[in-house]
Amino acid sequence: MTTFPEEIIKRDIVEQLVWDNSVNANDIHVEVQGNTVQLKGTVPNYTAKLAAERNAYKVQGVLNVESYISVAFPPHSTLPDDDEITENIKNMLAWNNKIKNAGNISVETNKGVVTLSGRVTGNWENYEAAEIANATRGVVDVVNKISIRPVKTLHDLDIEKDIRKAYKRSILIDENKIEINVKESIVYLTGTVANHVIKNEAYKTALHTSGVIDVIDNVTIK
Numbered sequence: 183m184t185t186f187p188e189e190i191i192k193r194d195i196v197e198q199l200v201w202d203n204s205v206n207a208n209d210i211h212v213e214v215q216g217n218t219v220q221l222k223g224t225v226p227n228y229t230a231k232l233a234a235e236r237n238a239y240k241v242q243g244v245l246n247v248e249s250y251i252s253v254a255f256p257p258h259s260t261l262p263d264d265d266e267i268t269e270n271i272k273n274m275l276a277w278n279n280k281i282k283n284a285g286n287i288s289v290e291t292n293k294g295v296v297t298l299s300g301r302v303t304g305n306w307e308n309y310e311a312a313e314i315a316n317a318t319r320g321v322v323d324v325v326n327k328i329s330i331r332p333v334k335t336l337h338d339l340d341i342e343k344d345i346r347k348a349y350k351r352s353i354l355i356d357e358n359k360i361e362i363n364v365k366e367s368i369v370y371l372t373g374t375v376a377n378h379v380i381k382n383e384a385y386k387t388a389l390h391t392s393g394v395i396d397v398i399d400n401v402t403i404k
Contacts (some may be wrong), residue, residue: 186216186243194241204233217245224254228321239378240282245403253322261320264291276315281307294322301331306391336393345388354383367395374404
């Protein structure tokens with residue numbers, strides 16, 4: 183992988199964070215050690231914390247992001263208590279038409295930390311549930327323990343073929359650089375890609391493929 187000077191990586195990350203209005207980057211401090219980035223400071227909500235981490239990964243030269251960002255809600259703001267947060271998330275899950283059986287998802291909140299558990303039929307439902315929790319007012323962290331139980335079990339070879347076809351359709355992914363192995367509906371990815379954006383796209387594409395229970399991502403950036 184091409185080595186980028188630390189000061190350039192830091193400059194690009196700071197500019198990326200400032201560019202993204204959803205981050206509220208005024209109180210975020212960036213430190214770079216080699217290809218590893220450390221983010222420190224505070225943001226006004228949990229969504230901003232996730233956005234900061236995702237933006238750091240988009241910068242060339244970044245391999246790892248260590249986030250020490252904490253959520254500090256604006257002073258004098260009225261926040262829902264744990265019971266209200268739980269109820270709000272449950273309502274949003276029930277109203278989301280991408281989640282087939284919201285009643286199968288359990289929601290618990292303790293001091294703003296939300297834990298999701300239960301079973302869904304596809305990873306897209308898991309993703310939607312996590313996004314709902316992430317964006318809920320008053321949340322400081324989300325622990326996702328949701329498991330996947332597909333309605334229809336597909337053969338491992340069919341899952342692999344579907345992922346390969348999806349990679350071939352992608353403008354980002356070179357399917358020849360990623361090895362796919364599927365065992366008992368769990369996908370194992372290996373190989374090398376040019377950056378974290380491609381790595382993340384390969385992971386998410388596999389994760390959202392029908393029949394997949396989990397994805398073990400061992401793809402490296404080079």
